[in-house]
Amino acid sequence: MFRPAERTKNYNYAIRNIVAAAKAVEAEGRSVTYLNIGDPVLYGLQPPASLMEAMARAVREGHNGYAPSVGTVAAREAIVRDAEARGVYLSPDDVVVSSGASEAADMLLSALLEPGDDVLTPCPTYPLYTAITAKLGARENYYRLDPAQGWTPDPDDIRAKITPRTRAIVIINPNNPCGSVYDARLLMELLTIAEEHQLVVIADEVYCRLTYGPPPPPMAQLAAGMDVPVVTLESLSKSHLVPGWRVGWMTYTNTQRFGDVIAATRKIAEARICSPLPTQQVLPTALADQQHLPGLIEAMKLRATITVELLNAIPGVNCVAPQAAFYVMGQVEDLKGQTDEAFVLALLRATGVLFVHGSGFGLNPHDGYFRIVFLPPPDTLREVYAKLANFIRQR
Template sequence: MSAPTVKTRERLSEVRYEIRGELARRARELEAQGRKQIKLNIGNPGAFGFRAPEHLQRAIADHIADTDPYTHQQGLPAAREAIAAFHRQRGTPNASPERVFVGNGVSELIDLSLRALLNPGDEVLLPSPDYPLWSAATILNDGRPVYYTCNPEDGFLPDPEQIEALVSPRTRAIVLINPNNPTGAAYPRALLEKIVAIAAKHRLLLMADEIYDSILYDDATFQPLAPLAGDLPCLSFGGLSKVHRACGWRVGWAVLSGDPMASGDFHHAMDLLGALRLCANVPGQFAIDAALHGEDTIAALCAPGGRLYEARRAVVDSVAASRHLELVTPAGALYAFPGVVGTAAKGFDDHAFALELLETEDVLVVPGSSFNVPYRNHFRVTLLPQPADVREVFTRIERVLDRHAERAEATGAARRVAAA
């Protein structure tokens, strides 16, 4: 008699996370065969030789004897005060330690906050493209993602009129990712003010994923959302993973701002869910004060001559030299989102392209459709490799796209002959 099949949750069939999905598994198989891969699928600074700043490492080492016990479910008091002080400097209204939640990375806090907010069938307005964890967490907490489009022809910036048109009686929140993953768009103040007005009119929670807030290039600026939201409830997310290159420490935070009376029930719900998971990683919390109020270690990496800036320059130059690619130059974050155009785009499928690139050129990228867009002619790369490696990657990409263009031209010629 065979063992019974263990069934899984049905809604998992709606969830996608190709960043660590089928293509990444195939890359590991090829590595096991002795093939060297260039992986541009994950924004993981430590995998490319970046280190968390030394003063953050020292802060943890100096307090390692204090890290054995559980802490408060919302985080260490000193860490929460450091986060609140940082947000008060930004002008965040009612930023206090009592309204700060420390989690095992922003990822956990996204899931926790949506679990605190949503009833079955409730809707969340998400950008398209989005970071797919937002869609997954909405679905797995019995909500419904509703996408507002951020088109490349608009610089990947959203249209506030479309956002408002999507609001329904079931809408509970508007999510913004700024600077954006995967596109690198940085949202201007005037646009954010219009989105705040929509949230105020329809009594919606604002959820601002600002994990890349200090990763900016050229003359781009970052405008935090909470100061513009005023008394409107706003949940702002940040952490150590990207700006401070400490992904493995799993330290993120969420700050609930606005009128405390308007978000009291939501605050208590988040506190309850935080208590159910006991507490977040304790050692990493001792680095928060040093990260937010110590030496700036990211600006030099994003300035001309800095490694991130020069990797971005390598992407921009490579796309400009390509016969098959176009790019909205990223203003911030750690990614670029090129689009395939021209003959190579005819019949193009981003997943098939990514698989061919992996199998024939040993380069791993993420198909653009993984970020919940309706088109299939984009892909995402990280800006973390050395600039020379980035240029080599795009040389290999061009070879694959040359083959796509040749096949498309041959198909078109065959069709013309058949029609003659």
């Protein structure tokens, strides 16, 4: 037998790993409602027509070659204009276009971390970050999001967790998996901690266009004038309903002491050649025409309202109302001695409904959390919550 590398042992991504169990249920001839992955296209949502047309045109007009490693000038200028409209002032040199925000996170952390370093990571987390740190021989250093405070972080907890090897803090706002949105005061406190301890701020703002109320200020805007590098990650995957196009980017702010890391990230970007050119061609159209967003947000808000009402109506189940995106972290208060994963798998086998267990996002397996992606149409969601209620009643 060939032996896989040690570092893959801790390399997990529960959102997709759990699909094997769902496939086994389907192999028995039963249908599964997949509420595990945040892919709007799976649930019938389609990108704006203007965007699909721009993509087809890009391919037809011959934009099928390699692109510059950091992205085309036109794509980076479009990102600069979009940031400027939100009070963040950049130059195209501060932008790297990537294959989704995922690749940007991978390139940045690969350029930054030595084995043994740690990264302050929210718990629950989006598991991309723990997977990357595991791959690099670094480690996640969890700070807690508190459900009693609407799943927001506690600055004192973060301060207490900092070690001599802490290099960066990941801040996911708006948040996946919890749907929370942090306000400007809290964000300023987090920036101050990062400045004091010389940490790189990794601001994952993939959901910044999908808040039900006013969006929070971008981290890069709040950090203006501070001595703290902020790397912002964004993508079109969710806001423009094109996760399969793999188009994202990172931007650098407050780069005065960050030039060497930027140069190292650029070397990594060059080795992987480039992100897909047709999607880069489409970026200016996508960022200039966002008329679909109010309708999309209304649809998500409706699903969030149904979800919160029906989950909290089930005896022994609770959730905090999300304020953005399409995720909620539910909790079953009595696991009856099971782990959260065993609960989610039993629910799947009994009802054909697939959630992801909270421990897949770093939570304690005995705390009873599970994440739901509430993207399907309202009627499907009502059926799902009726099945969940039934399952819990009959346990």
